Amino acid sequence: MDARATSxxxxxxxxxxxxxxxxxxxxxRVLNGRDNPRPAxxxxxxxxxxxxxxxxxxxxxxxxxxLKQVVGVVFRRVYGTDDGGMFEDESESLLFGDQINRGxxxxxxxxxxxxxxxxxxxxxxxxxxxIMTIAGKCDGLILHDQVLSPAGIASIARTVPVVTLxxxxxxxxxxxxxxxxxxxxxxxxxxxxxxGYRRLAYIAGHADSPDNIVRxxxxxxxVQALGGECLTGPAWxxxxxxxxxxxxxxxxxxxxxxxxxxxxxxxxQTALGVIYALAEHGLDVPGDVAVTGFDDLPFARHLRPQLxxxxxxxxxxxxxxxxxxxxxxxxxxxxxxxxxxxxxxxxTRRDWxxxxxxxxxxxxxxxxxxxxxxxxxxxVWRQIS
Amino acid sequence: MDARATSxxxxxxxxxxxxxxxxxxxxxRVLNGRDNPRPAxxxxxxxxxxxxxxxxxxxxxxxxxxLKQVVGVVFRRVYGTDDGGMFEDESESLLFGDQINRGxxxxxxxxxxxxxxxxxxxxxxxxxxxIMTIAGKCDGLILHDQVLSPAGIASIARTVPVVTLxxxxxxxxxxxxxxxxxxxxxxxxxxxxxxGYRRLAYIAGHADSPDNIVRxxxxxxxVQALGGECLTGPAWxxxxxxxxxxxxxxxxxxxxxxxxxxxxxxxxQTALGVIYALAEHGLDVPGDVAVTGFDDLPFARHLRPQLxxxxxxxxxxxxxxxxxxxxxxxxxxxxxxxxxxxxxxxxTRRDWxxxxxxxxxxxxxxxxxxxxxxxxxxxVWRQIS
DNA sequence: ACGTCTCCAGTAAGCGCTTACGGCACCTCG
DNA sequence: CGAGGTGCCGTAAGCGCTTACTGGAGACGT
Numbered sequence: 001m002d003a004r005a006t007s008x009x010x011x012x013x014x015x016x017x018x019x020x021x022x023x024x025x026x027x028x029r030v031l032n033g034r035d036n037p038r039p040a041x042x043x044x045x046x047x048x049x050x051x052x053x054x055x056x057x058x059x060x061x062x063x064x065x066x067l068k069q070v071v072g073v074v075f076r077r078v079y080g081t082d083d084g085g086m087f088e089d090e091s092e093s094l095l096f097g098d099q100i101n102r103g104x105x106x107x108x109x110x111x112x113x114x115x116x117x118x119x120x121x122x123x124x125x126x127x128x129x130x131i132m133t134i135a136g137k138c139d140g141l142i143l144h145d146q147v148l149s150p151a152g153i154a155s156i157a158r159t160v161p162v163v164t165l166x167x168x169x170x171x172x173x174x175x176x177x178x179x180x181x182x183x184x185x186x187x188x189x190x191x192x193x194x195x196g197y198r199r200l201a202y203i204a205g206h207a208d209s210p211d212n213i214v215r216x217x218x219x220x221x222x223v224q225a226l227g228g229e230c231l232t233g234p235a236w237x238x239x240x241x242x243x244x245x246x247x248x249x250x251x252x253x254x255x256x257x258x259x260x261x262x263x264x265x266x267x268x269q270t271a272l273g274v275i276y277a278l279a280e281h282g283l284d285v286p287g288d289v290a291v292t293g294f295d296d297l298p299f300a301r302h303l304r305p306q307l308x309x310x311x312x313x314x315x316x317x318x319x320x321x322x323x324x325x326x327x328x329x330x331x332x333x334x335x336x337x338x339x340x341x342x343x344x345x346x347x348t349r350r351d352w353x354x355x356x357x358x359x360x361x362x363x364x365x366x367x368x369x370x371x372x373x374x375x376x377x378x379x380v381w382r383q384i385s
Numbered sequence: 386m387d388a389r390a391t392s393x394x395x396x397x398x399x400x401x402x403x404x405x406x407x408x409x410x411x412x413x414r415v416l417n418g419r420d421n422p423r424p425a426x427x428x429x430x431x432x433x434x435x436x437x438x439x440x441x442x443x444x445x446x447x448x449x450x451x452l453k454q455v456v457g458v459v460f461r462r463v464y465g466t467d468d469g470g471m472f473e474d475e476s477e478s479l480l481f482g483d484q485i486n487r488g489x490x491x492x493x494x495x496x497x498x499x500x501x502x503x504x505x506x507x508x509x510x511x512x513x514x515x516i517m518t519i520a521g522k523c524d525g526l527i528l529h530d531q532v533l534s535p536a537g538i539a540s541i542a543r544t545v546p547v548v549t550l551x552x553x554x555x556x557x558x559x560x561x562x563x564x565x566x567x568x569x570x571x572x573x574x575x576x577x578x579x580x581g582y583r584r585l586a587y588i589a590g591h592a593d594s595p596d597n598i599v600r601x602x603x604x605x606x607x608v609q610a611l612g613g614e615c616l617t618g619p620a621w622x623x624x625x626x627x628x629x630x631x632x633x634x635x636x637x638x639x640x641x642x643x644x645x646x647x648x649x650x651x652x653x654q655t656a657l658g659v660i661y662a663l664a665e666h667g668l669d670v671p672g673d674v675a676v677t678g679f680d681d682l683p684f685a686r687h688l689r690p691q692l693x694x695x696x697x698x699x700x701x702x703x704x705x706x707x708x709x710x711x712x713x714x715x716x717x718x719x720x721x722x723x724x725x726x727x728x729x730x731x732x733t734r735r736d737w738x739x740x741x742x743x744x745x746x747x748x749x750x751x752x753x754x755x756x757x758x759x760x761x762x763x764x765v766w767r768q769i770s
Numbered sequence: 771a772c773g774t775c776t777c778c779a780g781t782a783a784g785c786g787c788t789t790a791c792g793g794c795a796c797c798t799c800g
Numbered sequence: 801c802g803a804g805g806t807g808c809c810g811t812a813a814g815c816g817c818t819t820a821c822t823g824g825a826g827a828c829g830t
Contacts, residue, residue: 010544012816023780053543058522059453060816062444063785098483114503137443158438159395304689397786408810413788445786448815
């Protein structure tokens with residue numbers, strides 16, 4: 001038996017062992033649900049554990065087993081918070097990210113993993129350091145859109161498994177995203193063909209967001225292919241926030257510009273702002289201007305008018321990201337097993353030479369803001385019939 | 386110099402040391418910003434680090450320094466997600482929690498801490514195990530409302546520092562919450578005195594939520610003190626969700642009950658559901674029935690009518706919770722220092738015998754849904770003037 | 771009765787860091 | 801010119817676990 005005594009502080013496995021009259025190895029075995037310890041031993045250990053209120057130290061466990069069972073999730077915090085105006089009303093812009101995180105968390109939990117979440121400020125000068133600190137605390141990283149340059153991503157991916165969310169096709173690491181192209185094309189068709197609008201516009205999200213780029217391109221191309229006109233340019237550059245939607249519309253109206261018949265927004269939040277600003281000027285949606293969003297956040301159906309948008313399988317995107325990361329993490333471990341030449345079906349054996357790009361299906365949700373008639377049935381509210 | 390070689394896998398401090406031609410102690414010293422290594426040495430080390438893409442292992446660091454720089458945050462997940470109906474539309478109920486977490490995270494970051502977030506399902510049978518696993522991975526725990534019984538909290542608090550959010554006064558551990566009593570009293574006064582409503586009701590949140598209890602009691606008491614009538618009872622029992630608000634109103638109307646002139650809801654989400662259900666039946670808010678919420682979530686001001694509610698300093702609550710926890714964590718360390726008898730001003734020296742209850746101020750926000758006239762100025766949108 | 775096999779349980783060697791301690795230059799001053 | 805600093809840096813002892821290896825005790829076959 002080991003002599004180590006840890007009486008004052010929090011109990012360790014040695015205290016448990018001593019109290020149960022067994023060796024630390026046995027304690028470890030019951031902790032990990034091995035089946036060798038016989039029932040009598042196991043019970044003594046369990047008793048000691050609960051009497052002492054013993055909680056195994058995750059760090060020690062991680063160090064020894066080379067697995068932390070933690071995945072890091074990094075996303076972008078929008079407004080500076082370093083000083084006086086401590087908490088801006090930034091919350092709305094985070095709905096999407098939070099939902100994704102929920103999806104990650106739920107599947108992670110099933111595998112015994114927990115989430116280390118961390119938001120970063122882009123203009124942070126110590127970004128590399130922060131990311132390293134985080135990386136050191138987990139087995140793998142999931143990076144939301146807009147947190148790191150492709151080069152930065154590639155660099156850190158050298159050392160720890162990384163998957164990105166909503167990244168560009170052909171990025172340096174595995175990537176998971178919704179299918180923006182197909183549904184934005186469908187949106188364009190719906191607006192132009194079904195509703196007959198000819199003069200439309202796309203309010204962009206962050207210029208360097210791959211999702212935004214794809215959405216804008218697909219929409220514009222399809223509108224033009226269908227003989228419509230699609231306004232673009234700096235005047236239509238937003239940043240995914242509701243505020244940017246408000247500003248753009250106000251700006252246009254102040255300039256006396258003729259608004260297009262329909263405005264497709266890069267996401268729901270921008271649409272929220274647009275509708276808001278339009279109402280401010282007495283313009284009717286969809287009567288005067290039709291407005292659409294993207295994401296189908298929960299609030300989309302509570303707006304008046306209810307928002308026509310594209311549903312992304314938000315939580316599934318998070319879930320998929322975790323699964324991909326998890327397979328990278330576990331594939332990392334058995335490095336000295338089969339020497340080589342394992343020609344079985346597409347296993348993930350350190351083969352992120354050509355990182356995969358997972359695209360999840362999206363769906364056009366027609367509600368009122370595009371000009372469709374309101375659903376006659378009272379809409380269900382959740383699981384309530 | 387140490388002989389250990391770690392060539393195949395991810396680089397360790399030994400690899401860095403070897404490459405830089407120094408000892409691991411020196412590497413550690415530059416990693417931790419100690420000032421002894423002289424510039425030349427430091428540069429060699431830094432160079433080796435970046436060449437190898439070395440990321441110090443958080444587990445090893447934590448084990449050695451007895452500090453993980455991680456705090457756990459546990460909150461309640463509402464709907465089961467174990468099976469087929471994988472992702473219910475649970476999101477709305479999480480806004481509040483997510484905001485709090487943001488507050489925690491932002492201040493935590495300043496101190497070099499990260500957040501380990503984990504949602505739990507109440508009906509989970511392995512709850513104690515899950516919480517233990519989480520506890521083992523961090524230096525302290527912040528528990529949201531409704532995740533653990535007071536007994537359970539007390540038990541785990543034996544081993545790791547814990548602070549609760551929106552817990553009851555006089556709970557087993559330190560607690561941080563918004564001041565529900567004062568503002569609900571004010572709300573009652575506003576409704577009864579300013580608007581002259583005499584027949585009101587309070588739609589409750591979870592029955593075992595301390596915040597809900599305080600809100601209900603304060604509101605009811607004040608209404609009655611002012612000579613009004615306040616409906617209560619099982620018919621008015623909700624669960625903080627929008628869905629419960631919908632159901633309650635639908636139920637009442639189906640029964641042919643005469644609705645009260647004003648309904649105060651336990652939180653904004655319930656109010657959202659109530660307004661929705663009222664509209665469904667052609668009832669005008671606030672014309673026929675006034676409705677109020679609690680929390681002042683961002684969507685509250687985008688509702689039609691804009692929601693009268695109580696603003697909780699949500700992120701500040703999270704921030705405060707972290708600060709309290711952090712002081713407990715750091716106070717934990719020097720355990721063999723001053724033997725006793727430190728009679729200085731209220732320091733947190735392992736003195737959670739009578740856990741503190743921090744109450745942050747709240748504020749009544751009068752908007753339209755109570756019957757107040759709409760604000761004439763176009764409301765600002767964020768920082769936009 | 772003795773070898774052998776099976777089960778349990780203990781011993782001890784790390785996992786990758788931090789840090790107390792000590793040694794070696796080199797410098798300062800009596 | 802030697803005692804005593806002072807500044808850098810290396811050595812080694814852990815931190816609290818997991819687990820390969822080893823050993824002892826029965827159970828069993830011959």
